[in-house]
Amino acid sequence: MSALFGQLINLFAAVLLLLAFGMLSQRKILSLIHLYTLQGLALVAATVVVAYATKQPHLYWSAGITLVLKVFLIPWLLHRVIDRLGVRWDIETLINIPTTMLIGVVLVIFAFNLAAPISALSSTIARGTLGIALACVLLSFMMMITRSKAVPQVIGFLSMENGLFFAAAAATYGMPMVVELGIALDVLVGILILGVFLFHIREQFDSLDIRHLEKLKE
Amino acid sequence: MTIDPLLFVLGIPLAGALILGLVGHRPFARDINSTASFGTFIAACALTARVISEGPMFAWDREFFIDPLNVFLVTLTAFVAFTTSLFSRPYMKVEVEHGKMTPRRLRLYHSMFQLFSFTMLLALLTNNMGILWVAMEAATLTTVLLVSVYRTPASLEAAWKYFILCGVGIAQALFGTVLLYMAAEKVVGSEGGALLWTHLDQVKGQLDPRIITLAFAFLFIGYGTKVGLVPLHNWLPDAHAEGPTPVSAVLSGLLLNVALYAILRCKVLTDAALQSPMAGQLMIGFGLLSVVVAAFFLSRQRDVKRMFAYSSIEHMGLITFAFGVGGPIATYAGLLHMTVHSLIKSSIFFAVGHASQKAGTQIMEEIRGLIRASPLVGWGLMLGSLAILGMPPFGVFASEFLILTTAMREQPWATPLLLLALGVAFAAIFGRVQPMVFGETALRRLPHPPAVLPVFVHLGLGLMLGLYVPPYLDQWYRQAARMVAG
DSSP states (O other), X not given: OHHHHHXXXXXXXXXXXXXXXXXXXOOBHHHHHHHHHHHHHHHHHHHHHHHHHHTOHHHHHHHXXXXXIIIIIHXXXXXXXXXXXXXXXXXXXXXXXXXXXXXXXXXXXXXXXXXXXXXHHOOSTTGGGHHHHHHHHHHHHHHHHHBOBHHHHHHHHHHHHHHHHHHHHHHHSSOOHHHHHHHHHHHHHHHHHHHHHHHHHHHHHSSOBGGGSOOOOO | OOOOXXXXXXXXXXXXXXXXXXXXXXXXXXXXXXXXXXXXXHHHHHHHHHHHHHOSEEXXXXXXXXXXXXXXXXXXXXXXXXXXXXXXXXXXXXXXXXXXXXXXXXXXXXXXXXXXXXXXXXXXXXXXXXXXXXXXXXXXXXXXXXXGGGOOHHHHHHHHHHHHHHHXXXXXXXXXXXXXXXXXXXXXXXXXXXXXXXXXXXXXXGSOHHHHHHHHXXXXXXXXXXXXOTTSOTHHHHHHHHSOHHHHHHIIIIIHHHXXXXXXXXXXXXXXXXXXXXXXXXXXXXXHHHHHHHHHHHTTOOBHHHHHHHHHHHHHHHHHHHHHXXXXXXXXXXXXXXXXXXXXXXXXXXXXXXXXXXXXXXBGGGOOOHHHHOHHHHHHHHHHHHHHTXXXXXXXXXXXXXXXXXXXXXXXXXXXXXXXXXXXXXXXXXXXXXXXXXXXXXXXXXXXXOOOHHHHHHHHHHHHHHXXXXXXXXXXXXXXXXXXXX
């Protein structure tokens, strides 16, 4: 039975990684939000499987928080923000997409190598997935660097947080509850502040292009 | 039944933030702000007195922990927050008259100021490495709002950069915390409070070295971003220069210290787990790089707040270097330097804030003859600059002297680099500040008298620490140094 659960977790982890690549290659903001929502769902599914397989009741709670926050609340907020700002256009990337994907592949290999000795030490059911979690973090990081608009940067930031959450669930069956609640609160407040910020930036610069934000040097 | 002062240390700023957020901006909001900060400071003193008499203590089911290392930082944090709240009273009145602050912005400012104090104190007092992370992230969020409070294009840019860079940095720290938890769970089990620092401290020799190596690398990069270590320092000068000056003072005086404190806690665990000086070497390398790079950048600045922001990077680099060298003397010097830097740098920002309000600009070439327009502010800036540059008899001299002599013995190759950087910084800052203070003036008088008391109280304390470290303070430093240096 546990072999099946192990396989299921690996499957969801793979989906998570695939979605991270999808986000890296996606040009439309609306599709980015959809991909982010799907990533949240994959995360919930993976957490529930880990919870069921290992009988860790607090992981159900953690999955519940993820579901509410990352599948409903944050995507809804993002939809509202882009509706109000009217930014549905295609995104320009600073590096072209095939190159980005190639760098992404290198990052994944790097992440796997870095995580391999560590995950061998882990005793959890999902130990093989630590490398995937690290790869997701690095890919989101990369997405933040290569996008020149504010909204995709925010989505990259959120997706990085997904990767970290997955790392916690995979490596240690989740952090203690009080810490997880704190993290969830920080993320929620963070996204609210960022949302308000986007409006201020638009008001000041008439655009959400981060390249306007390059006046301050040294 | 005794009432726990800890409750007040954390409760007052949190309640203050809520009240200030609810009442909105009234004329008495600034009184609430400084009263709350004063109350926090008194509570912190009571807490300190208790730790002195009873020794290290736990509170609330071991979630909070007070020992010599964090108690002196708690008092320092509460003290600087209190004096900053006094300084911000006349400063903000002038900003309102210049039309830069509106009632809504003042409400945000006051409320976030208290919330920021709360997050700093929570980060210092918590025993849980996870909560430490949560508090640091919350501190980022509150300061982002504080930096962007003017809503000018430059301040928005600074705040965005700050948010994104520190957000990414702190995410690395979270990954490090996950790895730390993973290592700890194997030893103490998931039920045993595997993220509580005191528990980790007891089993630190058994933590798996491979996991801890990676964990420390992530934690160091993560919290190092907040300390402002080169090359992760990009956000720091912008955030200092574009936010209101009281915010620059607390960023330099408190936030950088607390982030460094987080690294120190991790270093104690790493050193014992690895039995090798990996953590120390990493800190020496990044510290030295920060000192040198910041000194050269510093000499090219035109904006006075940016210049002193680079000086903060330089000093943080020096402290990181000292902790990296390790051993009781260097660690003692590092702790002393943390204290005096925080006091002196915030007093400089107080003086700079008044000076740039008088001149209506932060460009140094346009600020001239402070000593005629306002002798006290002029002297405050001059003395503060001399103090931060390490002139005797101020405290910075004592700690820098200790750091340099230890470096000569332990890491002789690093000493010339440090001396070069300190020399460059001296020439740059002194050369810029001297004409700002002396010379002809074209400065206007401000409608509200400046708050010079905080400036001179800080300078006086900095002077005292250079001449004489009170025995009980000395005792603290020694205990903390022994704990950190192992």
